[in-house]
Amino acid sequence: MTKRTMGNQFFQSLRIQKIAAGVAMLAIFVTVLSLVVFEGTKKNVTLEADGKTVELKTHAKTVEDALAQRDIEIGSHDTVSPSVKTSIEDGMTIDWKQANPVAINMNNDSTTIWTTKAAVKDILTEAGIELAEHDSVEPSLDSKIDEQGEITINKAFQITLKDGKKSTKVWSTSTTVADFLKNENIQLSELDRIESDKEQLLLPKSIVSIVRVEKVSDVVEETTNFDVKKRADDSLLKGHEKVVREGEQGKVRKRFEIVKENGKEVSRKLVAQHVVAHPKAKVVSVGSKVALASTTTAFASPVASAAKKTSVSRGAGSKSVKEMYMNATAYTAHCTGCSGVTATGINLSANPNLKVIAVDPSVIPLGSKVWVEGYGYAIAGDTGGAIKGNRIDLHVPNDGVAKQFGRRRVKVKVLN
Known part of the structure; x- marks a missing residue:
């Protein structure tokens, strides 16, 4: 091959390489241009998704397509604004909230x-x-x-709160009484009580009752009756009396423990007492002297003569009798709190007509025989919580008699 031929082949090969390079550059240019054109035709969309903002470019035709490109699956309860079928527009904002x-x-x-x-x-x-x-x-x-x-x-409901003497309507969402007390900040003292179980369920119209309990002391002075002592006096005629010494009432200071519920006294207990002054008995002389008719009297009668001959015992009527005035009420065997059997064992239920009185044993000993003005002879055979000092209670057959008797101040004689 000649040198000229070899030169032509070289230039021809070089020309082919240039052409190939040009084609490659053209292909690259076209590709880049296509990409630029492709990207340039995308629309700018702002996506608000669960509080996050994302800026994106998309060729999606609808909102649904744009969300699908972000792998967002729309639930049946989700909200999308604008709707999923809305066409995409440049600069659009899509708001998607997941339910x-x-x-x-x-x-x-x-x-x-x-x-x-x-x-x-x-x-x-x-x-x-x-x-x-x-x-x-x-x-x-x-x-x-x-x-x-x-x-x-x-949901709140209305209940009634009775706190001591005060009653109010309260709206509450509490489930139990204990929960209610806690939510309402209701404080209870050691003695206070709730008239229901603290674990009791609360319902509309339920009533929560609080009993406010307090203990107080009360000091009172009471008088005590004096005894009446009688003694025979042969210097006085029979049927005559003479006060030798006036009686004097005694005085006792008593301290009671009182329990009050909602301000009302429910119990009173004697916890201490002190004798301030002892009573002094009243002394009365009772005449025992018998007057004899004179034998020189012109109008002497046979009775007077008999009296003259009759000797009178100096000891007769000399026995001392305790006598006093007391406040009396009446009760029956069937009264509230009564058992029908007295403190000394007498069955009043079986013997409604018996004459029995309730006494303070420190004043009239149990078993004493007594005489009561307006009641007659009786036996001191019972006691009572309220029978203190100069008070007595007389047993009667029925409530009618008890109400008729009422309350009286009577003379009482203790015969033995």
């Missing part, structure tokens, strides 16, 4: 709803639930739903 399940517990009933709302208040509004003034909700209305996705509503 979440929320359990609403109310009055021991639970309902689950799907919502895109986050605030408790908005969720309840969307669910059509209205809250009254005294209802409680957890979490609070202004807070956002937590990860558990649960709202608890306690």
Whole structure:
């Protein structure tokens, strides 16, 4: 091959390489240009997804296509604005909110709803639930739903609170009495009590009763009656009496422990007593002298003559009788708190007509025979919680007689 031929082949090969390079450059240019044109034809879209903002370029035709390109699957309860069938426009903003399940517990009933709302208040509004003034909700209305996705509503109902003497209507969401006391910040003293079980369930129109109990001391001074002592006096005519010494009442200071419930006294217990002054007995002389008719009297009668001849014993009528005035009431064997059997074992239920009186044994010993003005002879055979000092209680057959007797001040004689 000649040199000229070899030169032509070299230049021809060089020309082919240049052409190939030019074609390659053209292909690259076209590709780049196509990419630029492709990218340039994409539309700018702002995507708001669950609180996050994403700027994207897309050739998607609809909102649904744009979300699908981001691998967003639209749930049946999700909200998309604008709608999924809306055509994509440059500069459009797509707002997608994913719905979440929320359990609403109310009055021991639970309902689950799907919502895109986050605030408790908005969720309840969307669910059509209205809250009254005294209802409680957890979490609070202004807070956002937590990860558990649960709202608890306690509907308030009205109950009656009787606290001591005061009665009020109270709205409450408490479940038990104990829960109610805690929520209402009601303090109880050691003696106070609740008239129901603290674990008792509260329902509409329930009544919570609190009895306020207090113990107080009361010091009183009471007078004690004096005895009347009679003694025979042969210097006085029979049927005549003379007061030798006036009686003086004694005085006793007593301290009581009083229990009050809601301000009303329910019990009184004597815890101490002190004699301030002892009573002094009244001394009365009773005449025992018998007057004899004079034998020189012109109008002497046979009786007087007999009296003149009859000797009178100086010892007759000299026995001392205890006599006093006391406050008397009447009771029956069937009175409230009565057993029908006295403190000394007398069965009044079986013997309604027996004359028995209840006494303070320190004043009239049990078993004494007595005479009571307006009642007659009786036996001191019973006691009573309220029968203290100068008080006695007379047993009668029935309530009618007891009411008729009422309360009287009577003379009492202790015969033995």
